Amino acid sequence: MSPTVRPFLMFQNGVGPDALDFYVSVFPGSVVEEVELYGPAGPGPQGTIKTASFTIGDQSVMCSDSFVKHRFDFTPSFSFFVTCTTPDEVDRLAGVLGEGGGVLMPPGNYGFSPWFAWVSDRFGVSWQLNVGED
CATH class of the missing domain: 3.30.720.100 (Signal recognition particle alu RNA binding heterodimer, srp9/1)
Structure with missing residues (x-):
């Protein structure tokens, strides 16, 4: 197993x-x-x-x-990679997830994807949002 x-x-x-x-x-x-x-x-x-x-x-x-306090938290070195079907979906998720967090790469065409964004949410977790195929 x-x-x-x-x-x-x-x-x-x-x-x-x-x-x-x-x-x-x-x-x-x-x-x-x-x-x-x-x-x-x-x-x-x-x-x-x-x-x-x-x-x-x-x-x-x-x-x-x-409950143990650590001197470390989340880092963008780990992120969830979310494959979206449309730029609108990337934009929506970037807005919702990024609210109260931060923008690492705003939604846009970076050449490797037709539409991509990278945000961290208010809890410090990073999300890469990409239009593409699984």
Whole structure:
């Protein structure tokens, strides 16, 4: 049996539930598969995510809220690459995902794609949005 490999997002400061709700609201057909929250006995703050899994597009993703404070966070070196069918879809996702985050490359034709954008969302996760084929 081959191993299962999935992206894992580690959030800090208790933003995991908000991030999870946000991601499944942005991508049609997304679902939360499983969520286990910390209870009053901890060790993390009550109501934060111990572990969760969700599907956006066809990608299964895991996440948690770290109660241990780290000196690192997300970096654009890791990003979700989203294949879109139209420039309008790239523009919509860039606007929604980039709100409260940052623009690494605004929507445009960069020569390697007819329409591409790269944004980081308000949680620090990076998204490359591309018109093209899977």
